[in-house]
Amino acid sequence: MHPIYDELGGSDGVRTAVTVLYNRIAADPELAPWFADVDVERLKAHQRAFLSAAFGGPQVFSGRTAGEAHEGLEITDAAFDRVVGTLMTTLADLGVANEAVVVVGARLEDLRADIVSAGLVSADLVSADTSGEPRHPLVEAAELAGD
Ligand code: HEM
Numbered sequence: 001m002h003p004i005y006d007e008l009g010g011s012d013g014v015r016t017a018v019t020v021l022y023n024r025i026a027a028d029p030e031l032a033p034w035f036a037d038v039d040v041e042r043l044k045a046h047q048r049a050f051l052s053a054a055f056g057g058p059q060v061f062s063g064r065t066a067g068e069a070h071e072g073l074e075i076t077d078a079a080f081d082r083v084v085g086t087l088m089t090t091l092a093d094l095g096v097a098n099e100a101v102v103v104v105g106a107r108l109e110d111l112r113a114d115i116v117s118a119g120l121v122s123a124d125l126v127s128a129d130t131s132g133e134p135r136h137p138l139v140e141a142a143e144l145a146g147d
Contacts (some may be wrong), residue, residue, distance in 0.1 A: 004055050004104070007096045018047050021090045029083055034073065053111060054087060054104045066114040074117045085106045 008014050022043070027132050035043065045062060049069075052060045056073045061069055086110070 002055055002057070004091070004096055004100050007100065008091075008094060013094070014051070017090055017094055018051065019054070020094070021087055022047065024086050024090065025083065028082065028086065031079060031086070034075065034079065050087075051078075054108055054109060056103075066111050070115045070117075075115055077116050080112055080116050 004010070004025060022035075033059055035046075038046070049060050049062075055057050084105055085132060091101050091104060092098065099143060
């Protein structure tokens, strides 16, 4: 049994934590829009994947990578911070030890680059650049100055 499952009181405790977490997300005007039109089955899939990643369980992305699952959702760094922060606060409120809460935050942090859309935007910019060699801004400035 995973220590966090024990601290939350087993499967009933985890169920309570999930309910509290998604009630808080739904009540948060900065997060609710992302989840508003998601159907129940997909929301459950999200809960399983999110908690499995948080608690160090197996990857349960239903045939899709984390990046593919969030493609086009335009998830911002701020939204990512809020979802992870809401989970951490929920776990702390339900009595999970601080060290374990910090571990959860760090595990989810590893997925940020795949989930936040800024990663896709910068990849687009790189592939759209056909000018060849990347140029350091200082090199460019020196050329303009006539060096
Ligand atoms: C940090 C770890 C996260 C994990 C491991 C995760 C995992 C997943 C997975 C596996 C799916 C696909 C579900 C399916 O099979 O249909 C999914 C979809 C989705 N995720 Fe996440 N997610 C994370 C963070 C976030 C965040 C921060 C947001 C929003 C702020 C978010 C919003 C959504 C939405 C709206 C969907 C789409 C549901 C649909 O297909 O309609 N996720 N996520």
